[in-house]
Amino acid sequence: MKPAIGFNRHLEMAWLTQTATFAASEIKGAELKTRISSLLEPAFTSQVAMDKTRNLLFGIWNTQTKSVPERFQTKACQLLLSHSEQSLILHWGLMIAKYPFFYFVVGQIGRIARHDGVFVYSQLEQRVTEAHGDTSTIKRSMQFVVRTLMNLEVLSNPKTGMYQLRKPLIVHADELIAWLAEAVIHANDEKSRSLDKINNEPAFFPFEVVFNEGNLINATMLDLHHQASDTVVFVS
Structure with a gap:
């Protein structure tokens, strides 16, 4: 279940990236919370503020989740290992998919x-x-x-x-593009979305990215179906 608001603290890029690195190392559950707390401790004087920040970071990157498919979350960890220089894409996709606000x-x-x-x-x-x-x-x-x-x-x-x-980040890799397409389908709590809607998604403003059949066709988690003049992307 996704939180109604949930986004109750600001986040730093370094915190997100280190939390993602923990998750990609298969650290999860209580151990992940402990690691995040140790990461944040030097930056906080308020225990309440630190706990809220920890819980938000945990909510974004913990692989034991019910708000999105575990496969989708696990794929984010795998992509981090091969595309660490573009980790913003993965943080962003998880935040839009898991936090409606x-x-x-x-x-x-x-x-x-x-x-x-x-x-x-x-x-x-x-x-x-x-x-x-x-x-x-x-x-x-x-x-x-x-x-x-x-x-x-x-x-x-x-x-x-x-x-x-700011200047958008160019997204080239097909596997990142396909994962982002799935992220926005989950963000809308849907099973499918038209390719036209995905390409015109306003929440993707930080990225220069084009979604087409060529870069989605090989994604194992997506199915493409032609309907009228558009292509519809289904989460398989």
Whole structure:
């Protein structure tokens, strides 16, 4: 079951990458939590804040999960070993697949900034609160998401209240592209999604990526079916 909000702390790239490395080394469950706590301890004075951050990192990379198929999570660990230089893709795919609030916020950013590459924070806040409620919890969670995006260097903040998209990361590897396609299908809690929708997914704004039959056809976890003028991608 996916958390209703769940994204209640900001994250650093170094924390995500080290947590992913633990998971790729087949560390899971209680042992993974212990390792993450040791990783975070020097950076925190508040036990409560550290525990929340640990739980979020654990939720993203723990392979013993019910919110997405274990096979999908395990594949992320395998891909990390062969594409460690593009670990952002894997962190991102897991966060959108497992945390609907994160997916919603980054999707709105992608929509607002699609043409000019910039957005005003107040406009984003208005869209998020309209959808999720005008509460302090929602506003704080949105702040945590935006700060995480800054830490991941997918956004810059050229002036107060305004954010700019950074240069997107080019995704070449077919296996990463196919895994990202599956991630957005899980993010929408679906079994399939049209190729056109996947290619126009606003939550993929940090990446320069094209999804087509050529780079998806060999993915063992996906099936492609032609329907009318589009191709539909099914999770097998």
